[in-house]
Amino acid sequence: MEKSQSVTFSQFTQNQIQKLKDAFQYIDEDGDGVISQKDLRKILSDLSKQSDEMQLQEMIGTEKEGITFPEFVSIMGERIESLPEETELIEALKTFSKENEEMMIKVDELETYLASAGFKDKKELDKVLQHFVTKQVSGGQVFKGKKFLETIGE
Structure with missing residues (x-):
């Protein structure tokens, strides 16, 4: 990840980590431990959201095969930190x-x-x-x- 300040597991409660794990596993359709473009395409389709290959590649990152759970936690942590207290x-x-x-x-x-x-x-x-x-x-x-x-x- 290119963030200078990464989010770590220690910043979350056990309950939050479990919720993130549940969400990750739900999105990881094939259960291989990585959220791939195929997984994203499926979940977005289930949510009636259209996406093209370019958007999916931007979500994953241009040089990666997918998003691992630690990367997912970091991404979600950045989003959560931007929410109001x-x-x-x-x-x-x-x-x-x-x-x-x-x-x-x-x-x-x-x-x-x-x-x-x-x-x-x-x-x-x-x-x-x-x-x-x-x-x-x-x-x-x-x-x-x-x-x-x-x-x-x-």
């Missing part, structure tokens, strides 16, 4: 929530807040939110912030 998410949800304990936010309000922050793809947003939204008796929908945090946490 849980405390930041909690504070943001509490700011927008009228009822802080469950951190519930009206979906239309949340969509407005996220759109103003740069999240413009409503279709993608709806895909993510659908798992954390409940309908109210009044007919409106509410995003369940606490459930969201529990799901993305360990």
